[in-house]
Amino acid sequence: MSLPADKAVTANPSFLGTAFDACPESIAVVDRGRILHANPAFARLFGYGSSSDLWGTPLDRLLPMESHCAHTGNGRGDASRKGRCGYSRCVFEGHRKDGSHSTMEGECSQLAWQGHDLLVIAARDVSQEERRRVVRDSEMRFRSIFQAAAIGICQCTIDGIVVESNPALQKMLGYREAEMRGMHFREFSHPEEVQHRLELFHELMLGKRESYQLEVRFRRKNGEYLWVRLTVSLVRGPDGRSEFSIGMAEDITEQKKTAEKLRAAQKMEVVGRMASGVAHDFNNLLTGLRLYSDLISGSVEGESPLRRYATEIKLATEQGGALVRQLLAIARQHPIAPRAVSVDKAISGTENLLRQLLGDRVELEIFAGSGSARVKIDPAQLQQVTMNLALNARDAMPEGGRIRLQTRVCERQLGESSVRVPVVSVSIMDSGSGIDAETRSHLFEPFYTTKVHGNGLGLATVHSIVKQAGGEIEVESEPGKGTCMTVLFPVVSQDGGGREMKRPPTKIHRVIVHRAPILKQNKR
Numbered sequence: 001m002s003l004p005a006d007k008a009v010t011a012n013p014s015f016l017g018t019a020f021d022a023c024p025e026s027i028a029v030v031d032r033g034r035i036l037h038a039n040p041a042f043a044r045l046f047g048y049g050s051s052s053d054l055w056g057t058p059l060d061r062l063l064p065m066e067s068h069c070a071h072t073g074n075g076r077g078d079a080s081r082k083g084r085c086g087y088s089r090c091v092f093e094g095h096r097k098d099g100s101h102s103t104m105e106g107e108c109s110q111l112a113w114q115g116h117d118l119l120v121i122a123a124r125d126v127s128q129e130e131r132r133r134v135v136r137d138s139e140m141r142f143r144s145i146f147q148a149a150a151i152g153i154c155q156c157t158i159d160g161i162v163v164e165s166n167p168a169l170q171k172m173l174g175y176r177e178a179e180m181r182g183m184h185f186r187e188f189s190h191p192e193e194v195q196h197r198l199e200l201f202h203e204l205m206l207g208k209r210e211s212y213q214l215e216v217r218f219r220r221k222n223g224e225y226l227w228v229r230l231t232v233s234l235v236r237g238p239d240g241r242s243e244f245s246i247g248m249a250e251d252i253t254e255q256k257k258t259a260e261k262l263r264a265a266q267k268m269e270v271v272g273r274m275a276s277g278v279a280h281d282f283n284n285l286l287t288g289l290r291l292y293s294d295l296i297s298g299s300v301e302g303e304s305p306l307r308r309y310a311t312e313i314k315l316a317t318e319q320g321g322a323l324v325r326q327l328l329a330i331a332r333q334h335p336i337a338p339r340a341v342s343v344d345k346a347i348s349g350t351e352n353l354l355r356q357l358l359g360d361r362v363e364l365e366i367f368a369g370s371g372s373a374r375v376k377i378d379p380a381q382l383q384q385v386t387m388n389l390a391l392n393a394r395d396a397m398p399e400g401g402r403i404r405l406q407t408r409v410c411e412r413q414l415g416e417s418s419v420r421v422p423v424v425s426v427s428i429m430d431s432g433s434g435i436d437a438e439t440r441s442h443l444f445e446p447f448y449t450t451k452v453h454g455n456g457l458g459l460a461t462v463h464s465i466v467k468q469a470g471g472e473i474e475v476e477s478e479p480g481k482g483t484c485m486t487v488l489f490p491v492v493s494q495d496g497g498g499r500e501m502k503r504p505p506t507k508i509h510r511v512i513v514h515r516a517p518i519l520k521q522n523k524r
Helices: 005-010 013-022 040-045 127-148 167-173 194-205 253-299 305-331 343-348 351-358 379-395 458-468
Strands: 026-031 034-038 090-095 101-113 116-125 152-156 162-165 211-219 225-236 242-251 339-342 362-369 374-377 401-413 420-430 472-477 483-490 510-514
Touching: 026 040, 040 116, 101 127, 152 167, 167 211, 167 242, 194 211, 194 225, 194 242, 225 253, 253 305, 339 343, 339 379, 343 362, 343 379, 343 401, 343 420, 351 362, 351 379, 374 379, 374 483, 379 401, 379 420, 379 458, 379 483, 458 472, 458 483
Parallel strands: 362 401
Antiparallel strands: 026 034, 026 116, 090 101, 101 116, 152 162, 152 242, 211 225, 225 242, 339 374, 362 510, 401 420, 420 483, 472 483
8 A cells, every 4th residue: 555645755764864954953863972963953053064074973072071972872871871861951061163162952862763772962052042141131230230329320422412311310410211311411510510521521432531530510400509429431332432431420419518617617726726826916915005005194184185196096905905806706715604695685785886886878777576585695795796797787888778687586497407496586688789609608717808908807706606606697698689697596495584485476576776867978
């Protein structure tokens, strides 16, 4: 009986051999440790030109020496295992014809044919897959680090365009990821630093440098600026060309503030020591001047010009004594006697003196609104604070103007505390020329002044007194819009009678107004 045509084809040995050779899987038949037959895919896998090049080749030339399959049936294997290593699949280092190695995965099965125990091996190269897996794992690790990093990281093109940013940078600048993508780094740089950063970035892209680090200011979405320590590195492609840059930004704003406070404290300490020495020496000179002025006054009679000269000398020594007290206040060596003081009463006591010092060209308004609230401070120092601020306001109005002095009670945070406490605020507002940002940053430095005649100690003294009393100073000013200086003193817990004080009243209960007209100068 003849087979059907299709079955006759499949039973044809030449057809089966052709199918074996055309199989895309790498297959070889092994007899007693040598390759009996291999298909072209198997030959290519191991770097041979044709499958016939492998016929008769010992399998241990292609597989590691310790491989059980390489020794099966050649007298070196374990006959009890009947040609099987016990694993349906294994991974091994394949040896190519050119001497190179590649990670491969193999499967084998036994084939009994005409009394021969043969081994059929199917192998495939998994090194490419392994490389892909390593790359995927690396990308996942990088992505995890990129997303979870505490510092801001961004990837930029060679033109400086942001391609990707991590959550830390987005939080730092206040932008969403989609908003940052496509931005140029100059858009969130400080205008004064853009040119320098562009020059450095251009050098980086040209390959003149591999990285650079600097401290710069970043502009947040809301317009605020923060200080960052920025490190920018160049990433090259396989051909050595610049592909992109990686920028890492660490927020150092608080470090900058702390360092600035430390420098200010050190500066004040040095100046204080110097001021103390100068003050004591100067006071000794003034003592001699006062003595001789008194001797001159006592040695002349009537209305002698010498008596008038001696009086002027004595007035000058008194002014010098006030300067000595300012120097000692800065050095914190002036004896003080802090006690619970009513701010309104203390300021009321200086009204007449203020009127005399400010002159007729200045209109003075006093609004006393702190009620019975008391602060712990030396009364003389509180008056000195008021006088210095008022005189500073007067000097800002050489052509005359208006000064408003107001006290009130409110709740504010003082120092590093996050708790709001009752404070008495003393505000002195003037209609003068105002202060620019650069001058504001130096206002309370000893010997710093913008006046032609002045020693620069007035505001430094105020700063020292207020800090000793546990208070703070706030300055609001713009060029051409006047200045408002506000001193905040913490309210003490008890009033003068020792009773627990209730919440201080905030209503302005008393108004003292002195309005002096701006007088024209008399012609002589």
